[in-house]
Every structure is written in C-alpha cells, then in structure tokens.
Amino acid sequence: MSSEDVEVQASDEQQYLTFIMAEEEYGVDILAVQEIRGWEETTSIPNAPDYIQGVINLRGTIVPIMDLRRRFGLKPVEYSPITVVIILKVSTDQGEKVMGIVVDAVSDVYSIKHSDVRQPPDLNQDDNSDFLRGLVNVKDKMVILLDVGTLLTSRHPLELPSLSEYDPGHA
Amino acid sequence: MSVDLSQFHQVFFEESLEGLDIMEAQLLQLQAGSTDMEAVNTIFRAAHSIKGGAGTFGFADVAQFTHLVETLLDEIRAGQRPVTEHAIELFLQSVDVLRALLLALQQGERPDLSTAEQLKQELQKVLDSSAVPETASTDVVPAAAQSSAQGWLIEFRPDVDLLRTGNEPFRMVREICELVGQEAVTVEVDSSALVDIQTLDPTSCYLSWQIRIDCAIELSNLQEVFEWVEDECDIRYQALSQAHATRDVPELEAQPEAPVPAVEPEPLAVKEEVPAAAKRPVDASIRVSIDKVDSLINMVGELVITQSMLSQLGQDFDLSSLARLQQGLMQLEQNTRELQENVMKIRMLPISFAFSRFPRLVRDVGGQLGKQVQLKLMGEDTELDKTVMEKIGDPLVHLVRNSLDHGLETPEIRRQSGKSEVGHLTLNAYHQGGNIVIEISDDGAGLNEEKILRKAVERGLVSVPEALTPEEIHQLIFLPGFSTADTVSDISGRGVGMDVVKRNIQELNGSIEVQSEQGVGSTFTIRLPLTLAILDGQLVRVGNEKYVIPLVSIVESIQLEPRNMNHIAGSQPVMPLRDEYIPIVCMKDVFSLTKNTDLSDAMLVIVDGERGKVGLVVNELLGQQQVVIKSLEQNYERVPGISGATILGDGTVALIIDVTGLHKHSNERAA
Numbered sequence: 001m002s003s004e005d006v007e008v009q010a011s012d013e014q015q016y017l018t019f020i021m022a023e024e025e026y027g028v029d030i031l032a033v034q035e036i037r038g039w040e041e042t043t044s045i046p047n048a049p050d051y052i053q054g055v056i057n058l059r060g061t062i063v064p065i066m067d068l069r070r071r072f073g074l075k076p077v078e079y080s081p082i083t084v085v086i087i088l089k090v091s092t093d094q095g096e097k098v099m100g101i102v103v104d105a106v107s108d109v110y111s112i113k114h115s116d117v118r119q120p121p122d123l124n125q126d127d128n129s130d131f132l133r134g135l136v137n138v139k140d141k142m143v144i145l146l147d148v149g150t151l152l153t154s155r156h157p158l159e160l161p162s163l164s165e166y167d168p169g170h171a
Numbered sequence: 172m173s174v175d176l177s178q179f180h181q182v183f184f185e186e187s188l189e190g191l192d193i194m195e196a197q198l199l200q201l202q203a204g205s206t207d208m209e210a211v212n213t214i215f216r217a218a219h220s221i222k223g224g225a226g227t228f229g230f231a232d233v234a235q236f237t238h239l240v241e242t243l244l245d246e247i248r249a250g251q252r253p254v255t256e257h258a259i260e261l262f263l264q265s266v267d268v269l270r271a272l273l274l275a276l277q278q279g280e281r282p283d284l285s286t287a288e289q290l291k292q293e294l295q296k297v298l299d300s301s302a303v304p305e306t307a308s309t310d311v312v313p314a315a316a317q318s319s320a321q322g323w324l325i326e327f328r329p330d331v332d333l334l335r336t337g338n339e340p341f342r343m344v345r346e347i348c349e350l351v352g353q354e355a356v357t358v359e360v361d362s363s364a365l366v367d368i369q370t371l372d373p374t375s376c377y378l379s380w381q382i383r384i385d386c387a388i389e390l391s392n393l394q395e396v397f398e399w400v401e402d403e404c405d406i407r408y409q410a411l412s413q414a415h416a417t418r419d420v421p422e423l424e425a426q427p428e429a430p431v432p433a434v435e436p437e438p439l440a441v442k443e444e445v446p447a448a449a450k451r452p453v454d455a456s457i458r459v460s461i462d463k464v465d466s467l468i469n470m471v472g473e474l475v476i477t478q479s480m481l482s483q484l485g486q487d488f489d490l491s492s493l494a495r496l497q498q499g500l501m502q503l504e505q506n507t508r509e510l511q512e513n514v515m516k517i518r519m520l521p522i523s524f525a526f527s528r529f530p531r532l533v534r535d536v537g538g539q540l541g542k543q544v545q546l547k548l549m550g551e552d553t554e555l556d557k558t559v560m561e562k563i564g565d566p567l568v569h570l571v572r573n574s575l576d577h578g579l580e581t582p583e584i585r586r587q588s589g590k591s592e593v594g595h596l597t598l599n600a601y602h603q604g605g606n607i608v609i610e611i612s613d614d615g616a617g618l619n620e621e622k623i624l625r626k627a628v629e630r631g632l633v634s635v636p637e638a639l640t641p642e643e644i645h646q647l648i649f650l651p652g653f654s655t656a657d658t659v660s661d662i663s664g665r666g667v668g669m670d671v672v673k674r675n676i677q678e679l680n681g682s683i684e685v686q687s688e689q690g691v692g693s694t695f696t697i698r699l700p701l702t703l704a705i706l707d708g709q710l711v712r713v714g715n716e717k718y719v720i721p722l723v724s725i726v727e728s729i730q731l732e733p734r735n736m737n738h739i740a741g742s743q744p745v746m747p748l749r750d751e752y753i754p755i756v757c758m759k760d761v762f763s764l765t766k767n768t769d770l771s772d773a774m775l776v777i778v779d780g781e782r783g784k785v786g787l788v789v790n791e792l793l794g795q796q797q798v799v800i801k802s803l804e805q806n807y808e809r810v811p812g813i814s815g816a817t818i819l820g821d822g823t824v825a826l827i828i829d830v831t832g833l834h835k836h837s838n839e840r841a842a
Contacts, residue, residue: 043824044716045803045810046762055807055816057824062816064807098806 013111018143019086019103022074025143026103027110027136032088032148034098036106039083049155053102063087065100071151072158077104090149099152110138117145131158181456183224184277187233188270190217192527195266199530203256208248214262215244221269223398233272236287238391239294240265246298261297263531264290321387322411327397328379329404335374338400344382346396355386385411457557459517467513474506511797515705518558522600522609523551525564529571529598536575543582543593544575550600555607559699562679563609566672570611570695571596573668578615578693588690590614603698606681606723612694618687620644645685649673680814682831706800708817708827710793711776714764719798719817719827720787724778728792731775743837746775746786753777756837757788761812780830787833796820800827811836 016027042054042065051070055062065085069076085100117134131154133145151158194217197210218241225233240262246252268287275282329340348356359381366377384393390408397406481499484492526548537544555563579585579594586592599610620641627633627647639647651670676683680700687693700706708719729748736744736755745752755775758764775786798817803810803826814829 041823043816043826044764045807045826046764046812047810052807055803055824057818057822060801060818062801062803062806062818062824095805 012114014114015109015111016143016145017086017109018107019084020105020107021068021072021103025107025141027112027143027145028086028088028148028151030109032090034087034089037085037087037100038081039079039085039102056100058087058098058100061098063098063100065102066152067102069102069104071101088148088152090152092149092153097152101151110143112136112138112143112145120144130154180228180277183228184273185456185458187221187224187273190221191266191270191273193217195263195531196527198259198262198266199534201254201259203254203259205254211244211248211254215241215248218244219398219401226395230272230276232282232284232287233269233276236265236269236272236291239291239298240269242391243294243298258297261290261294265294321385323382323384323388323390323393324409324411325382325384325393326379326407326409327382327404328406329376329400331375331377333376333400333403336403338403340376340378340380340400343396343400344380347382347384347393350392350396351384351386351388355384357383357385359383383411457518457520463513463517467510467517470506470510470513474503474510477502477506508797511705515556516554518556519554520557520560521551522553522555522560522607523548525555525560525567526551526598526600528564528568532568532571533575533596536572540575541581542575542579544579545593545595547595547597549597553600553602553607555600555699559607559679562675563697563699566675566697567598567609567611569668569672571598574611574613574615574693574695578613578617580616584616606698606700609697609699610694611697612692614692617689617691617693618645618648618685619689623647645687648685649683680829705797706827707795708798709776709795710819710825711774711787711789712791712793713758713762713789716762716764717793717819717823717825718758718789719825720776720778721814721827721830722795724780724830726777726779726784728774728776731773731788748777748786751784753784753786754834755786755788756833758833759788761833761837761840778830780834782831782834782838785830785834785837787828798825798827 015030017030017033018025018027020026040056042056044054045052045064048054051067053065053067055064057063067076079102082105084103084106086103086106087098087100089096089098091097117136120132120135131147131150133147136143136145194214197214197217201207201210201214218237222234222237222241225231225237243252243258244262247254247258252258268290272282272284272287327340327343329338333340344356344358361379361381362377364377364379365371371377390410393408394401397404400406477499481496481503484496484499488496529548530546533544533546574596579596580588580590582592585594595614597610597612599612601608623644624633624639624647627644627650632647632650633639648669649672673683676697676699682698684696684698685693686696706719707722709722709725711718711720736746737752738744744755746755747753773788773790774792776789776792777784777786798819800815801817803813803816810826812829812833813826814832815827816824817827819825
C-alpha cells in the first residue's frame, strides 16, 4: 500500500489504518504504512530491549521488528499464523527508517477529521506521551491514534493511559 | 542550439576538475626559471580544454577567467615571459578559484566571483606589465597589449595532417567573414608547397593562407576561431596599425553576436544569467576504464551461456544428466563469483586520488610554517574502494597537517639536532591481507611523551601517570579534547583532532596506530578494509542463532577443553594456548542468549582484533562464505559487538561479529 494509492482527501481529513491489540483499536497514519505482512521468524539482536523481536530480511533490507504488546507493557501472546506485522516507515534526522510492528490483527481504514480528535488524558510523564496523537470515536468505538515517528524512535518506556473510565465522545 | 547541453554538464565538470588536478600537479613540479616547456604545455592544454568546454556550455565566468590564465600561459609557452615564482603562485591560486567556481556551478549555485575578480585583476596586471623580453619574435603579438589593433594579418599554415583530423581550413575563413563581414576579409592562398599530382595525397593539406582583416577586432575573437586547430598549425597574428587599415567596416556592431561570446569581459552582466536555481543534487559518478567494462561484458556473456545451458538441461531432465547439471551449477558459481569480483573492482580506485592533494598541501602549509619539507608518495597505485577513499581523505589531511605542524621541526632546530634542514614526510600505501595499510611517517621530533603525559594529567585524562608505558602514552593523543600544541594555530592545535581521526577510521572498520621515537620521528599506520560491501565470513552457530565472523580476523579454531580454562577472580576466564594466555569470551553470555545454549561440545574460535587475541566460544562451525554487508544501523541502531548484518542463502538474516567491539564489550560487562 503506497502513498499513490491513497485518494486525495479533504484537507482536514486524514486516513488511518487501524489494528487490534488486546481488544483495543489503534490507528496509525496510513501514509506511514509501507506494507502488511504475516509473522515470520526473526534473527534476534543481542542485548536488545525485550520488545525488539529481532530483524528480518525485507527484500534485501534489514528491518527490525517490534512487538507492540511488549512495547506498551501489555501481556505478550504466542504468535500464530494470523499474527500480523505492519511495516512502517518514518523519516528521521538520519534518513528514512523502516520498522515492523507486531499486532494482533489489522482492522480497518478510517478517514478521520482533525476536529474529531480529542487530546489524550494527561499522563504522568509528559515527555513520553508524544507517541499518542489523540483519541477519536468511530462508530461508537474508541480508536487510539499513535504517532509513528515517536513510536519507532523513542527509547523510553511507553505507557498507555488507563482508558477504561475515559470516553472521548463526551470530552 | 537545440541539443540539451545540460546532459553533458556533469562530464564537463568532472573533466575540468581532473584538468585542474593535472594543472596543479604540474605547477607544483614547475620551478621558477624553469625551461621545462613540456610541463607548461601540459598546464596550457588543461587550461585550454577547460576554457573550451566552459565556452561551449555557457559558463562565461569560468571561460573568461581561464582565458586570462591561458593567455599568460601562452606567453610563457612562447618564451615571452620567464616562469616566475609569482606566476606559479598566481596560477595555483587560479586553480583554486576555478575549482571553487566549478564546484559551485556543479551544485547549481551562483558562484562567488569576488576572489575571481581580484585574481583576474592581478593576472591582468601581470599581463599588462611588459615582461616581454626584447628578443621575443616580433611577429607574435602579446594578446592583451595590442588586442585591439585596427586590423590583422593572419598567417595560417596548417600541418599536413589538418584535414585528417576533421578540420576544414576554409570553415575558419568563413567564420572570420561572419565575424567581421565579408568585405573586410582578404584571403591569399599560398600554394607553393603543393606537390606533383602523381605524388599528391588528397587527404593531406598542402596549402597555407594569408588572411587580411581590415577591421578592428579583439585578437581573442580571432584566436577563438582557430582555437580547435591551434595545435595542428603554425599561426601568426600580426597587428595592422592605423595606417595599414585601409577600410573601416561598419559591421563592427556584429561583434557581440560572435559565435562564442564568452570572452567579452562583462562579468557583471553575465553573472545574472547563472542558473541560480535551487541546489541541485550531484549524482555521484565514477570513471571506469574500458577494460574493466569489457571484461564485465565478457563475463555476463558467459553467465548467459551457462544460464541457457542450465535451462535447456532443466526442460527434460532425467537422472542421466545429473553430472551435467552439477557441472553447470559449478560453472554458474564460478561465473557469479568472477562477476562479483569484477563488479567490486569497478568501485576500486588507485589511492593516488586521495594522495594527489598532498603535494599542494605540503607546499602551502610548509611555506606558511617556514619549514622545508620534502614529500614522498609511495604505493600510489594501491587500489581502494571509492567510498573508503572519500571518507579517508579528511583524516589523512589531518594527519599530514599534524606531522607538518607538530612533527617536523623548523630548519634551525633541525640543524641544531644534526638533521638535514629539509624534513621528510612519507605517505605510503600497500595491501596486507584483506586490508589496505596507509602509513604517514615523518623524520621530525616524534611525540613528546613528557608533554603528552603532563597535558593528560592536567586535563584529568589519566589518574596514575606512572603506570603508563610509552605505547600507552602515545595512545593518549587519540583521546577527545587532547592537544599539545603550544600555540593554537590555523593548522592544528584546537584539540579537535586525533580523536575525530580515530573515530572516522573506526567508522570504516579500520584502525590507527602510532609509533614514535623522540627526536627520530613518528609513523601513523592506518589499516582499512579494502571494501565496505563484501567480506569473507565464517558462519558459526551459537545456540539457535547464526553469526558471521570475518575470516580475516580468525587465527584458528580449536576444540574447547573446559578443564584448561583458568578463571581469574572477578575477570574473564583465560586459556593457555602454546605460550600465550588467551582471554575467552562466551558469546552466549555476552549476547545474553538463554535459549538452548548447551556448550558441552563447543568450539573455540581464536580471533585477532585490535585488542589482541581472544577466543570466542561457539557451538558449531558452519560453512565459510562471502557475505554482503548490510547496515543494521540504517533502520535500527548500533549494537555493541556487531558490525552489521547479512542475508544468508535461505533468506534469513545473520549478524556479523565486530571482533574488536565484542572484545571491548565483554571486558566492559566483566568489569
């Protein structure tokens, strides 16, 4: 799925690819998504953080794979044939970085208006909350929008806010 | 002109920059008062083609500037001026200015013309000064002095070969007619050299001409007409004074429309035309000799033959043709390997590309410091990967500057210490194993151990100064923030230096050492891998993981005998091997592998790195193969002990061990 395939949207709308993880729905900017693949064995990297599963050969490029459950400190699950890896690319100071994230399942593509995005509740550690772009209600479900750049480059622990009592629709 | 010339710009820039390098090299060899006309000719030819190219492609600034240089060179070439120190200096500066101009244009930027203007005036001043010796032949007219005479008499005697080189004498006459108008031109042919019809060779040129132009025109415009045949004819320009000029032709206004307006000295007007568009990225390119390309084509041809043979074999395959299949596959392997080797060779350039800047640098810096230095370059043909070459340039410059500034002494001091006044600086390059070694040695003062130690203590870089051996003291200069220069100079001594050099070299997977003896000199030795892209590797298994150990660093592999291992309290285990004790690094511990790592039947791979020998404990030795190095950092980050990754035949990824880094990392973990 490349950027050319995406239809030109009205300027205040942005398309998000959403995926499911531990019953929550998360969204990433669709322009950052390079492709979606099934899980395959990785080569582990010595002394890497536990959420870095290892690296794979993506058509000649070495691409690290991150387990998003572990990244967010959620309970890890066994990988199955339907486990999905979303390959994301993001431009950083050192050029474009490509990385894969392991999620439970891919869900949908939504067009989301900027005005509909609500700020996430305040987290304790202010610096690290950048990875949350905001929350949005789609068809009565809450979707957590993630910032791909911070997600892939931050080396800090990322903690999801407790969202059970938070309903963005009424904020 | 309807052809899009911009496609040739890149070639022009490359050729011109090469031309400048040639000019520079020759200028540096040229001595004041020299009569070596071959060198002057070489310089002239280089300048001439830069000017020609610049004119063709419309880089008027470059063309104008080069024209002045060329004029001056021409006068020297004709023996009208002696080669002076001043002239050499001016030419060297001109080379710099031209290089800056070309680089700016190449980047698509508007070049800074201020220095060029300044230098132009100086060149003009030299040209205007009548340095013409009285003995100079009168029929050759100094260009600038009489450039706007009232008319010209041109004696044009082409060489016999002129026609064979594709030149048409009459075209030049036509061009002059266009330039000044037909009625101002009188042409007389001299057919005295014409031979008998029986012996006449129709492809030879036996005629010569006298062209009289009764019209005021810049000599340079006329010279331009004959520009391309200059080397193949005998041409004399004679100015006609007012009295000789019989007619005055109104076609004078046609001048600005001359075919190549490049020499019109109107820099300000032309300046605005410079394509000052957004910065253009320059495509990196490489010049490859035709031989290399031809051999590649041959190899691809063989590959195609092997491929078609194999596919034919595969169409109706039965076991009887198994032998042929195996043979074919072997051939395929051989073809692929040869092809790979040759493709890699394309990237290899002789190190003279990196060395060539040093004669100039040594001359300039040596002069600046008042030191007499003789530079010796050795092993210039040693080939090196282009990427490595580009990255090694700056560290080399730094080391050479350092040697000039700190190493070599001034002539007085050298005399006092009984050395010859001229200091010697040697750059040497050679291959050793899979590495290229570059040595920079001088016969200067050597490293001052006391001074280094004092500085290091002052800056708190060492705590127990007594315990250091001379070698360890020498290593201190590579620490960040270290400089012993008494005066911070333009050349070195700002404390950013050797650590950066070392880091740059390490980034290339190389290493640097220094050997020094006080009063005798110092030698810096740089070791670099020949190429960054491919390495011969030994595949090993550690637990469930496969790793690649660079073959060059492996000394031997032996069976691990746990009872031979000595555990020294609180540090790494060591093992006696012949007459040495070798530290043992257990890869599964260093890499924090926990799964299935039973080491009962382990192998010990002895590797030799920057920090000496070390034994790596692995489970199994797998095959040896060439691997293509892929970056792990590109999408991830630097991993201690790992230099990169590669893709194995089955498509999986294996990590490549960085021997020195691994050793260091394991020390740190043990500590």
